[in-house]
Amino acid sequence: MEHVSTTTLIITLVIMILVSAYFSGSETGMMTLNRYKLRHQAKNGDRAARRVEKLLRRPDRLISLVLIGNNLVNILASALGTIVGMRLYGDAGVAIATGILTFLVLVFAEVLPKTIAALYPEKVAFPSSVLLGPLQIVMMPLVWLLNTITRMLMRMVGIKSDGAISAALSKDELRTIVYESRTLMSRRNQDMLLSVLDLEKVNVDDIMVPRNEIVGININDDWKSIVRQLTHSPHGRIVLYRDSLDNAMSMLRVREAYRLMTEKKEFTKEVMLRAADEIYFVPEGTPLNVQLVKFQRNKKKVGLVVDEYGDIKGLVTIEDILEEIVGDFTTSMSPTLAEEVVPQNDGSVLIEGSANIRELNKAFNWTLPEEEARTINGMILEALQDIPLANTTVQIGHYAVDILDVQDNMIKQVRITPQTSLKESVGS
Template structure:
């Protein structure tokens, strides 16, 4: 065997080794840059980390990033396989081709694919920062070829009728999906999941989704005697009470328990001396279509905690308080006057007795169910919407994986129901 042949074999082996290293670099970089935490990179970028800035720039255009990495990876893999085939042909003749195929497949699979990707999955942020500069250079060098490939691919996909317009999920949907995923994996407890989901829901809900309906309100007639008004106000569990004159639709003010207590003290405890007109506050009316997030901001700006909700014709629909909005985030806030999810009673047999006025969202949170609340706010409203009729007592309906049995109906209102979660059908 000549010296020249030995040198050629040595250089060939070295070339294959270098190309396998490059293949491992491209494979690990692809995994690291696609798995890295964008939130973590944003945090580092705010701290003026140049590597994090490059990573963010790269992952903003993932199509070009993946295209450049795949192009580089295929080039080095094909070149390494070609050199290996040449070497093994020289060593074993015609049998060298299958031998080279087997050897290179094993080497590429183990050292250029599985090993670097395993490390990248375990350390995505660290590796992404480390490879950001060389990958940035690769993307710039290969950009003309990648752009041509992208144009061909997109044209072919459009001819096949595929939609390549972009992502189908909004940022909120992606965040919600991540929260649900971590909850299923045990990384986020139910309370935290509900709170994070509640924050995301504020933009999607309007005040009529969470308000206290007018039929559940305690209102006072300002024409009543001061003694009667004070007695009724002090017996109420609420600190703010709407005042009307003659007709409950004619709201003229709001009576605050703190103002009443101050006036009662100044009057020496004599309720008859209190001038309700003088201590009442001006009512604040808002439309029922107001988004919860906007109403939360309005509460903060006006430093108010209470508003009356009206429809497009000015008719009173209910009230909304700051506590109602906060409860959409943190869950029910109970005090000594509250009942834990009033109107819901879990029975020993696992069924749930529910009043028709219970909000679907509150029921879902309490029982960890997933009943839809797009078309109805209350449980009774959901049954009527799904049944397309006002059911009679004793009727049973099944939808959304829950059995609804009507226990009591009064006039056209469903008063009470028995709910039973049906077992999931597998297969």
């Protein structure tokens, strides 16, 4: 090295620091890329994305290549720095060169390039892949040797390196991604995606029309009464039964009944029954995601929910499930939550007894218990184990519930006032 000028050594040293910065930035840029965005770009024909994706298929090889290059350059830079320091300052130059070189490497070869790569991973990773690809091929023997030795050492300490790392996302991880995409999609689309992910947490009992609200026609009624019920029905399908809903016979397609009514000169019960289908039964507790698939597979749109004894508990339609995803349809005949609640100026809320607890919790961010009952009426009866009188107050969790109206053994209206817990009050 005596015949090499000091200026040449300094220029070489600067080049070594730049090369070290390249390897450091490339490593950080490659590893901080959004893999799903990268996969999407590669599928759309982006050549740079394809190069990077190919490199990342074997991250162990990529990391080994970067570390080999980075360490070789840093060690060479250290040796050159020591020589330059001794030429300029004698024996004291070793310490001086070590301090200066440490500062330069940390700032310009580590912190600065890695910070830039972390902020702009695509702008760093895509161009650097042009060089890393061929370099990996040239360095493959050394990379293979290094990886082989590393795997042997890992096996000696009981660490398995042959386990495949799954790139699949769990539902909770996917839910987090949807939350973080708030600036890239509308709130409505975000809510729809989250609703799809939450379908398995909701079952048919939570959305069904309760038994006492099911619209049906008793075929043993007077024929004029049957025709009147049919012509005034707001629903597309009606349960046909004999005397009692427990003796449900079939599900009448109202539109088909109208068609037969106009085609036939004489519209009779026998003609009407031609527009009826066999009843489709749904076991209670079926998750909505499962029931949606069953509706599609069986080509059904409505089913009667039954318990373990075969007793009818309610009615569920495919529209009810879709409403869980996209929100209420304007054609729904059931009262909306806005029609069942009236917020008050004092922070309390007037609520109809038939209001759905789960919808209230979602709308007001409450935590009313919804495990044992689906309506406010059911929740209070479950808590008291008795039918209360009007003007009774009950405490349920952090909520004061004033019962305002009770009719026909059912709670018609309540006032719910959220109360701050003692711990929160002390903290404030």
